[in-house]
Amino acid sequence: MRLRSTGRTLATLAFAACGAANVLAQAVPPSPPENPTTPAKALLGKALFWDEQLSATKTMACGTCHRFEQGGADPRLGIHPGFDGVFGTADDVVGSPGVVASDAAGVYQPAAPFPFAPQVSKRRAQGVIDAAFAPALFWDGRADATFEDPITGAVAATGFAALESQAAEPPVNAGEMAHFGSTWSDVAARIAAAKPLALALDVPPALSSFVAGRDYPALFRDVFGSSDVTPQRIVFAIAAYERTLVSSDTPFDRYLAGEDGALTEPESEGLAVFDGAGKCFLCHSGPLLTNHGFFNIGVRPAFEDPGRFLVTGVPSDLGRFKSPTMRNVALRAPYFHDGSAATLADVVEFYDRGGDFHDGQSELIEPLGLTVAQKAALVQFLATATLDPKIALRTPPFDRPTLYTESDRVPNVVAPGTAGSNGLVPRLVALEPPFVGNPSYALALADGLRGGPAFLFVTGGGPAPALQSATFALIALGPLSGAGANGFASFTTAIPRDPTLVGSTLRMRGIVVDPAAQAGLAITPTVEFRFFDTP
Ligand code: HEC
Ligand code: HEC
16 A cells, blocks of 8 residues: 655644644544454453563563553664674664574574574564554554455455554564464464463553453453454454554643643744744644655665565655654654664754755755754654653553563573683573473573583572582583584473472573683573462
């Protein structure tokens, strides 16, 4: 689908909206006829969106990369080396860390450029707040209004289904949430067998009374009339939830509604620049402060990330990206598809100088010659006038559970390691939730001397005991494999469903026999696991 600028200015829309109470408070996003939103469906979607069990590793929920306090984007900043594949150069991208690469059985595998580390996305995560109003989603708009069932390929939603199209991607993406080769059938089977939100804490009351100890098939029966947990239903529920993530009550909304004094003096001055000398309204127009169009504004050369061109194949779309909403933009730093602008002031300077790369750049972008005062006013408008106070207050719809990865149940390093002859301190990769009964827990020892015999040294909790401590287990991992100097061992293991383990701790370090290292051994930092139970 091609999208064009509507050409309507903010000023026109603001005028049209005058007198209407609160523009977005009343706006209900469009939904596909096949997927009407109901309160129960939105609650099921909320459970799925915040459930880390949607990922194959049980470490990534949709909400891991999309947090309200970050305007629906990702507070965790990972670095992708960008087009040139080299870290530390100008084309690096601030992206979202996803899963560690693993094979179909869940065993971690070395994968460049992120060996045994969370893989980082090639673009900055966008906000999910108000995404429901966009006719197409992702920076390149590849999630379009027609949704095809991920199993059958049949059209399952005929219009307004960009959210459904989008939600079909991450759960089977081996960089974000999946193992290599994971299918949507695997995802649906995993959800059907999972206890809803088993890894979450602080589940909001309305969500917890909806779940009420039931399993997912029971929740699906409640919402869809039968207990089948299908990919399409998972996607439909998540999209229905996202249609509730609408921001409202911003000073800007009250201004549009004609309220006197809704904007402070500096905010009003900033809006005047936004709508005037800054020409921002040309692409960021209307109550959503976007025209949903695609433009090459010259953030980076188009060959690095061709953007919209990847979807349409039309040469003029090279380097074009979706014009984002300015609602709640202050929360979403860093900015642009590559996260290259750290602050709103940096963004304003970017526009003031007419962008950075001019090949194929939109003719709407040119040097602005704003005064220092105009720039400051513009930043002020963006910083405060478009913020929905419900986000900071975490009131509905912006209430949410705490994730496993945000809690103190993540295994943590309690003592440093020692380097091997390759100059690296080997490390244990232990990210998955150590709950009793976890059938497949992935572990890896990475960055050891290749070919070196390796062991896991495991003790009970408490201060790290000396190697000769009486209560320990030494588990042989065999010689480390891998290419080049750096070897690894990786495997999965089951954590017994033993209630006496709950609350107990265990400390683990990897030991690599490395004759050229100090004392002939390279040792990983010590990682402490605390076993927990799921409700
Ligand atoms: C590993 C981090 C990660 C996970 C997990 C993740 N996302 Fe995203 N999300 C991203 C990134 C990065 C983008 C931008 C990608 C692009 O444009 O190519 C994005 C884009 C989006 C968008 C588009 C917003 C817009 O304005 O176009 C929506 C909606 C969204 N994600 C929802 C979800 C949902 C629903 C899930 C779970 C099924 C999910 N995400 C899981 C990182 C993630
Ligand atoms: C020609 C259309 C156009 C004009 C004019 C325009 N923008 Fe943008 N804006 C975009 C597009 C497209 C992007 C995304 C570009 C990218 O990431 O490569 C964007 C991104 C942004 C972002 C980053 C948002 C985020 O979530 O990362 C901010 C902030 C922003 N614009 C503010 C402004 C301001 C302020 C002005 C006026 C000085 C302005 N824009 C003028 C099209 C435009």
